[in-house]
Amino acid sequence: MNTAVTLAAGADQDGFRLAVRRLLAADVAPDAVVWGTPDAGDLFGGTLTGDAPPVMLPRALAAMITPVVCHRDPERYALLYRLIWRMRHGEPALLANPADPLVRRLETMRKAIRRDLHKMHAFVRFRETIAPDGTARYIAWFEPDHYIVEATAGFFVERFRGMIWAILTPVGSLFWDTERLAIGGAGSKDHLPADDAFEAGWCSYYESIFNPARLNTVAMRSEMAGKYWHNLPEARLIPALVRGAPERLREMVAREATAPVHRDPTRAVAAMTRQNPQSLADLNRIIAAAPGLVPGSARAVLGEGPVGAAIMLVGEQPGDAEDIAGRPFVGPAGQMLDRALAAAGIDRTTTYLTNAVKHFKYQQRGKRRLHASPTTSEVKHYRWWLMQELGFVQPKLVVALGATALLALTGQPLPLLRNRGPISFDGQAGFVTTHPAYLLRLPDPATQQTAYTAFVADLQHARSLASA
Amino acid sequence: MDEALDAKLRILTDAAKYDASCASSGGKKRAAGKSGIGSTTGSGICHSYTPDGRCISLLKILLTNYCLFDCAYCINRRSSNTRRARFTVAEVVSLTLGFYKRNYIEGLFLSSGIIRSPDYTMEQMMLVAKTLRNEHGFAGYIHLKTIPEANPWLIEQAGLFADRLSINLELPLQKSLEDLAPEKNTATIKTAMGQMRERIVEAKEERRHFAPAGQSTQLIVGADAATDDIVLTTSASLYKNYALKRVYYSAFSPIPEASRFLPAKSPPLQREHRLYQADWLLRYYGFTVPEITDGGDHGMLDLDIDPKLAWALKHRALFPVDVNTAPREMLLRVPGLGTRAVDRILAARRHMRLRLDDIARLTSGLKRLRPFLITLDHRPTRLIDRADLRQSLVAPPVQPSLFD
Structure with missing residues (x-):
């Protein structure tokens, strides 16, 4: 005797899975199952009830079942069960053979679902209506080919999370209130607002983006079949655009090229040279107004010191104290630097101080803002500014304090210690030494003292190079 | 939408339509944050198709079509008598959000004529992207047409807000660019492309956001004397040297207000x-x-x-190819077999020896395949030597699908 399985209308994912468990537990072959829906009337055959043990299905099979259950074909359940049966009876790799007729047919069905989903994602058109409380609501009417409404919900929620919206279809509806999704029964086109504030603008856009010189309605129809047109506001423009295209093209081609308006090309060229910052103050205005290129403070800490200084010191980036003060080298590392400069006989006020990265990059830990090192590409984001700055200051010697400054001045991540000492940055005399913050991080006072002495010696060396 | 804005939209859309690029693909998946809107799907969505067969995926507009430059192939060149308009930053933001919320588009593709200076223009474009991202939590797709003549720091910033950056090379020959676009310079364009490439690669390694959908460019075909050989050699070198995601080819389209230097004929x-x-x-x-x-x-x-x-047809000695034994590289060379069909054949081959019927289930191009393929039950007899093979395979003239 046949076994009858009755499933709910539409895409009954849970019902089908339960039925499969029962059928497999009772060892019912595909030919002995009659599949039906409640509206199909009584089925002849016995029914299975009760619980059945869970069935482990390969992932590839599950990925076939979920979409195909959404298909409108009444045979979908029978075909899927046949596939499951065969895979459990001697053909475990069946799905991997795309040339098998059953696999091919199911694959075609899956493709139809994928396409239907894709078209629904593409062709749903919301209209806005303003509720009495002033909030905007968005409502759409769409007619999918298959039972895919629930399957599309995730896409629309992810995309329009901050909006209140409803999508109504003849086979079910979705409602989203910015927090929860509700799934309802068939909707009605009558609930679609009569008009929308942007629809006319959208149609203007559609008309204007069309190029009559390239008329190709075959390509258009293959992707946007006529069945979708009645729900697409822009589609009502198509007939007139197609009719008018040949004439518009003829007109464009026939129109005599008009005499060009003579405008002086030197203006364009001048605009391009004029746009470069003309002074350090100009450059600083740009840097101060630009958003940060690292995640952290929005405040740019600009360079400080006289143009034409003998020595330009380049550090890594402003820290917490510098960000608050808006000046470079005023925190603990800055104080260490001040000490070392004094010891080396360098006057800070006649020196130019700046950082490779102009914004404080940090991570928030409770109330503290923890310094975070800039990455290579972040340092490079700032490079052009630093090079311009260098060009305006024109120091005798530029000193890279630490690896980040070295990277910023050369454009390449280079090992610091191997490059310590005099260097040439593309013709600009330079010097490489450690960053004062490095001294602060050394735990052992004796090592710290040695490192400090070396740092001061470096600065003295730099001073002698700059005054040579 | 008020009439003045509608009029601007028409002018600045019309001015943007000769750019072929429209893709919203190439990025990673991304979903809207709480109370935000916008997502990207990875492969992009075409929301509509116009009767030219091209898809509408992005709101493709110019910020302004006033322009200091005088590129002969461009309707917006300085010397053209076309109608001019200019959007404010707020107007572009409002149009993008309004269209996006109605599910008309995947995002914005913003380009612009050059006003005041390349830097000023680029800053205005970036302001649009920045406002959408920072003030409206917009997570949809943004493609910015970068202005290579702008200073490099602007490019450094553009990538932080945009999904894709592009610079149009337009003409593969330096000589043509000199003749037709006097203010442009191949070296400037390639320097900017190089800078973008370096930053995109580094950011990917560091898992940072910088134009995650990469960069693309456009070449205009038919406006100058460049042969297909030159065009394709240019593309191959662009793919190799600048890691471009796409090179778009745009058949030179007659434009209203055409320059006298250019062919006035169908594209x-x-x-x-x-x-x-x-x-x-x-x-x-x-x-x-x-x-x-x-x-x-x-x-x-x-x-x-x-x-x-x-x-x-010029290498007939290499055919027919045995579908049951040929390596992937050779199957890919069979006319009518696409990459997907080849992958299906390779999968099926592990389970069975293939017949013509099986091939018919795996691809739709059977008629064209027959002379080139050996299956278990089919061996083309001297078909490959027939003089009229070419004629028999030339499709009757139909309008091609021009765009993917």
Whole structure:
């Protein structure tokens, strides 16, 4: 005797899975199952009830079942069960053979679902209506080919999370209130607002983006079949655009090229040279107004010191104290630097101080803002500014304090210690030494003292190079 | 929408439509944050199609079509008498959000004529992107047409807000660019492309956001004397040296207010179509530029048949290919077999020996395949030597699908 399985209308994912468990537990072959829906009337055959043990299905099979259950074909359940049966009876790799007729047919069905989903994602058109409380609501009417409404919900929620919206279809509806999704029964086109504030603008856009010189309605129809047109506001423009295209093209081609308006090309060229910052103050205005290129403070800490200084010191980036003060080298590392400069006989006020990265990059830990090192590409984001700055200051010697400054001045991540000492940055005399913050991080006072002495010696060396 | 804004939208859309790029693909998946809107799907969505067969995926507009430059192929050049308009930053933001919320578009593709200076223009464009991202939590797709003449720091910033950056090379020959676009310079363009490439690669390694959907460019076809050979060689070098995601080919379209320097005739759509096919062969089928152009004559592709078939007809000795034993590289060279069909054949081959019927289930191009393929029950007899093979395979003239 046949076994009858009755499933709910539409895409009954849970019902089908339960039925499969029962059928497999009772060892019912595909030919002995009659599949039906409640509206199909009584089925002849016995029914299975009760619980059945869970069935482990390969992932590839599950990925076939979920979409195909959404298909409108009444045979979908029978075909899927046949596939499951065969895979459990001697053909475990069946799905991997795309040339098998059953696999091919199911694959075609899956493709139809994928396409239907894709078209629904593409062709749903919301209209806005303003509720009495002033909030905007968005409502759409769409007619999918298959039972895919629930399957599309995730896409629309992810995309329009901050909006209140409803999508109504003849086979079910979705409602989203910015927090929860509700799934309802068939909707009605009558609930679609009569008009929308942007629809006319959208149609203007559609008309204007069309190029009559390239008329190709075959390509258009293959992707946007006529069945979708009645729900697409822009589609009502198509007939007139197609009719008018040949004439518009003829007109464009026939129109005599008009005499060009003579405008002086030197203006364009001048605009391009004029746009470069003309002074350090100009450059600083740009840097101060630009958003940060690292995640952290929005405040740019600009360079400080006289143009034409003998020595330009380049550090890594402003820290917490510098960000608050808006000046470079005023925190603990800055104080260490001040000490070392004094010891080396360098006057800070006649020196130019700046950082490779102009914004404080940090991570928030409770109330503290923890310094975070800039990455290579972040340092490079700032490079052009630093090079311009260098060009305006024109120091005798530029000193890279630490690896980040070295990277910023050369454009390449280079090992610091191997490059310590005099260097040439593309013709600009330079010097490489450690960053004062490095001294602060050394735990052992004796090592710290040695490192400090070396740092001061470096600065003295730099001073002698700059005054040579 | 008020009338003045509608009028601007028409002018600045019309001015943007000659740019072929429209893709919203290439990025990673991304969903809207709490109370935000916008997502990207990875492969992008075409929300509508116009009767030219091209898809509408992005709101493709210019910020302004006033322009200091005088590029002969461009309707917006300084010397053109076209109508001019200019959007404010707020207007573009409002249009993008309004369209996006109605599910008309995947995002914004913003380009602009150059006003005041390249820097000023680029800053205005960035302000649009920044406002959308920072003030409206917009997570949809943003493609910015970068202005290579702008200072490098602006490019450094653009990538932080945009999904894709692009710079149009427009003409592959430096000489043509000099003649037709006097303010432009191939070296400037390539420097900017190099800078973007370096930053995109580094950011990907560091898992930072910088133009995650990469960069693309456009070449205009038919406005100058460049042959297909030159165009494709340029593309191959762009793919190799700048890691471009896409090179778009745009058949030079007659424009109202055309310059006297340029051909006033229908755009060479078929040529553009063949170039796209050749581009695919370069990127996915293991062909080299010399192999592709070898199928045509004098550096031009055969307009009547696709470049793969053209190559096969000139290399008949390599065919027929046994579908049950041939390696992937050779199957990819069979006219009518696409990458997906080849992968299906390879999968099926592990389970069975393939017959003609099986092939029919795996691909739709059986008729074209027959002369080139051996299956268990089919061996083409001397068909490959027939003089009229070309004629029998040339499709009756239909309008090609021009755009993917």
